[in-house]
Amino acid sequence: MPFREVNSKMIEAQVVPGQKMYSQRGAMLAYRGEVSFTPSLTGGQGGVMGMIGRRVANEQTPLMEVEGSGTVMFGHGGHHIQVINLSGETLYVEADRLLAFDGTLRQGTMFMGSQGGVMGMVRGQVSGQGLFTTTLKGHGAVAVMAHGGVVELPITPQRPVHVDPQAYVAHHGDVRNRLSTALGWRDMVGRGSGEAFQLELSGQGAVYVQASEEKL
Numbered sequence: 001m002p003f004r005e006v007n008s009k010m011i012e013a014q015v016v017p018g019q020k021m022y023s024q025r026g027a028m029l030a031y032r033g034e035v036s037f038t039p040s041l042t043g044g045q046g047g048v049m050g051m052i053g054r055r056v057a058n059e060q061t062p063l064m065e066v067e068g069s070g071t072v073m074f075g076h077g078g079h080h081i082q083v084i085n086l087s088g089e090t091l092y093v094e095a096d097r098l099l100a101f102d103g104t105l106r107q108g109t110m111f112m113g114s115q116g117g118v119m120g121m122v123r124g125q126v127s128g129q130g131l132f133t134t135t136l137k138g139h140g141a142v143a144v145m146a147h148g149g150v151v152e153l154p155i156t157p158q159r160p161v162h163v164d165p166q167a168y169v170a171h172h173g174d175v176r177n178r179l180s181t182a183l184g185w186r187d188m189v190g191r192g193s194g195e196a197f198q199l200e201l202s203g204q205g206a207v208y209v210q211a212s213e214e215k216l
Helices: 047-056 117-127
Strands: 003-007 010-015 021-024 028-040 063-074 080-093 098-102 106-111 132-146 150-155 161-163 168-181 197-210
Touching (some): 010 028, 010 080, 010 098, 063 098, 080 197, 132 168, 132 197, 150 161
Antiparallel strands (some): 010 063, 021 063, 028 063, 080 132, 080 168, 150 197, 161 197
8 A cells, every 4th residue: 555745744545445554543634535543452464462562562552444445644743754665574663653554564573682682682772762673574665753854774785874873763674783882981081972872784775864863
């Protein structure tokens, strides 16, 4: 179910019979046609066990099912919206950044330690993202929210990307991430650059970076 970008803060989705999509509750701005909005406890194709896992991991964001026939416009809080199209790969993103996604995608959670080991867990604490993150896998579109504009940076084996943890939005592909430090004696005496921690992403894929260090 493709999304059309109306502007940087609004998207429009085409809803067709027999297909469903999910959005954050309260994100509908306007619609045309015969469309229904129903609170969803399970969200995506993860089922009941997926719902329990997200609740335990504190990655539970109130969602609603959107079905029927028509078009729906979505937006939330005046945040910038970035549409990401998946072709079988997995998207890693915080649950509270999800605005809407295709109902064919499978939603799950991932333990941060499984990507980057102990430093992956440290990264979650430093960035304020916790020990788990949300995953969406399959073929379909995802709309995520961010502060300011978003830039997509390709990651290749020859060119890893370093990102401020606070500016990180999401990533996809066969990517490893770890927290790297640049602490030196200047940091120890309070004369550091303020960029002591960076998120290093290496492998093959892409990372999305917002134009702000402010979390949602």
